[in-house]
Amino acid sequence: MFKNRNTVLAVGILAIFILIISQVIIIKGVWVQKDEMLLLRYRSLSQEAASSVWFQRSFDPYDTVRLMLNSYSDMIVPEVFNTTDTAKRALMLRDLNDYFLAVLNQEQDFSEYLSAYFERMGFEKNFKHRIIIKNLEIIDNYDTISIVRDDSFFRGRGGQNPPPNINKSSILVSRPWLSDNYYNMNFEYFIDFSDKKKMILGEISASITLSLLSVVIVMIMFIITYKNLMKEKKLSDLKTDFINNMTHELKTPLATITVAGKTLELEKVRKNDEMLLNTAQLIGKQSVHLNQLINMILEISMWERTQFEINMKETDVFGLVDDIINGFKNGAGKNATINTNLNFDSAKAQLDNVYFTTLINNLLSNAVKYCDQEPVIDIEGKIDAEQFIVSISDNGIGINKNDLKHVFDKFYRVSGGNIHKYKGLGLGLYYVKKIAEAHGGDVTVSSKIGKGSTFTITIPLIKS
Ligand code: ADP
Numbered sequence: 001m002f003k004n005r006n007t008v009l010a011v012g013i014l015a016i017f018i019l020i021i022s023q024v025i026i027i028k029g030v031w032v033q034k035d036e037m038l039l040l041r042y043r044s045l046s047q048e049a050a051s052s053v054w055f056q057r058s059f060d061p062y063d064t065v066r067l068m069l070n071s072y073s074d075m076i077v078p079e080v081f082n083t084t085d086t087a088k089r090a091l092m093l094r095d096l097n098d099y100f101l102a103v104l105n106q107e108q109d110f111s112e113y114l115s116a117y118f119e120r121m122g123f124e125k126n127f128k129h130r131i132i133i134k135n136l137e138i139i140d141n142y143d144t145i146s147i148v149r150d151d152s153f154f155r156g157r158g159g160q161n162p163p164p165n166i167n168k169s170s171i172l173v174s175r176p177w178l179s180d181n182y183y184n185m186n187f188e189y190f191i192d193f194s195d196k197k198k199m200i201l202g203e204i205s206a207s208i209t210l211s212l213l214s215v216v217i218v219m220i221m222f223i224i225t226y227k228n229l230m231k232e233k234k235l236s237d238l239k240t241d242f243i244n245n246m247t248h249e250l251k252t253p254l255a256t257i258t259v260a261g262k263t264l265e266l267e268k269v270r271k272n273d274e275m276l277l278n279t280a281q282l283i284g285k286q287s288v289h290l291n292q293l294i295n296m297i298l299e300i301s302m303w304e305r306t307q308f309e310i311n312m313k314e315t316d317v318f319g320l321v322d323d324i325i326n327g328f329k330n331g332a333g334k335n336a337t338i339n340t341n342l343n344f345d346s347a348k349a350q351l352d353n354v355y356f357t358t359l360i361n362n363l364l365s366n367a368v369k370y371c372d373q374e375p376v377i378d379i380e381g382k383i384d385a386e387q388f389i390v391s392i393s394d395n396g397i398g399i400n401k402n403d404l405k406h407v408f409d410k411f412y413r414v415s416g417g418n419i420h421k422y423k424g425l426g427l428g429l430y431y432v433k434k435i436a437e438a439h440g441g442d443v444t445v446s447s448k449i450g451k452g453s454t455f456t457i458t459i460p461l462i463k464s
Helices: 004-055 063-082 084-107 109-120 153-155 198-265 266-272 271-307 317-330 355-369 428-437
Strands: 128-140 143-149 171-174 177-179 185-190 313-316 337-342 348-351 378-384 386-396 442-448 453-461
Touching: 004 109, 004 128, 004 171, 004 198, 063 128, 063 143, 063 177, 063 185, 063 271, 084 143, 084 185, 084 386, 109 185, 109 378, 128 153, 185 198, 185 317, 198 266, 271 355, 313 317, 313 355, 317 348, 317 355, 355 378, 355 386, 355 428, 355 453, 428 442, 428 453
Parallel strands: 337 378
Antiparallel strands: 128 143, 128 185, 171 185, 177 185, 313 348, 378 386, 386 453, 442 453
8 A cells, every 4th residue: 555655646746747748848849939920920020121211211220320330431431542651540440330330320210110010010119239340341533441241141142041150039120331432341230128028928828827727736636635545545454453452342241251251160169159240240340341342343334324313401511520520539430539520509410421421531531541651631611601611631651742732633643553551542632623613613732742731611501
């Protein structure tokens, strides 16, 4: 069974693990697909936008750029050609390149146009742009100096793939050519959606939620099923313990009766009146005990099938509780010190006298049974609002916190299993709880290991 339980746990966890992995794979697939679709959509959209620019003759997205570059080159380029110092010239060329790049990056009429176009079409309008100069040369009277020259640009015109140093989800939108008297330039204009992740997430949030939900539901179902399995296993263990204990409990009086029977066969015993009487009394006592055990088991199994039926009648609380305690003092509690403090006045309650007696007796005999020293039992009785309370405290072995939760469970015994130091069936407190509840009341327990326990019964009073 134990092995079985671990297998169930392992298989369950493995199944959940596989489910999670498969969900992650599916979501990843959807993500990639969405990502590609998004790229495709913006690629065609931006190209649409770019080409629409050329149809609008009145709008030139690079007119500011042109103006700035033209005047700058008019001023600088002749000077470059006049410089003979190569180091100085190289420096000037670098400055020129930087200036061109800066102007292209700052004057963003085209980006604004694109953004407005996306918004008009109902798409995300925020993106980053990137400009790469592919060819830049300066010209002076047929003399040319090349500052940037990317041969692949001229070879592979029309290619859509962004160069390796650019994010692969960047979109190449246009490849403008600008030129004037002193320069000639080609560049590429890319856009890149920084909010792309958020956009995709928005689009597939439903699938992610459903996946998460399915995983959570499966996990919850698994936990519930596993817990139920554990509960059943525990109950079956308790039942096994119970059968072992019951066998032991029933065997003891039976063995005594058998021995007594054999004793009676002896002529010596039969002829001795006193011995005969003692043996007969022993048989009688053990039969009563046996009968009590069997009745208890029968009753409990009967309660399981039908609603617990008790026969309650109006009873003077003090009278009954006092009788029970006195009866106990003269019987099983002979060796215990019993202190009582009962303040019930003339309170009356609906009680089944037989069951209520059993309830108190069970608690009192446990107080004696689960005690490793001279038992001292304090019984306190009082009235609180519309109920009466009896608390029974002992100086016994106590019950630890974990067991305390279960002592009222059917068949539950502390110290588990078949340890017979303290005899019992694990039914006494179950019975106590059932009786208290049948009276509309309850029973609770508090305990400290090694110090003792206190059981408190509350039962409603008859309203006067
Ligand atoms: P049983 O006495 O037949 O084992 P009970 O239902 O009466 O069954 O008690 C359940 C368990 O609670 C006992 O096995 C015992 O360990 C613990 N218990 C009950 N009463 C006391 C007590 N007064 N002090 C310490 N332990 C107790």
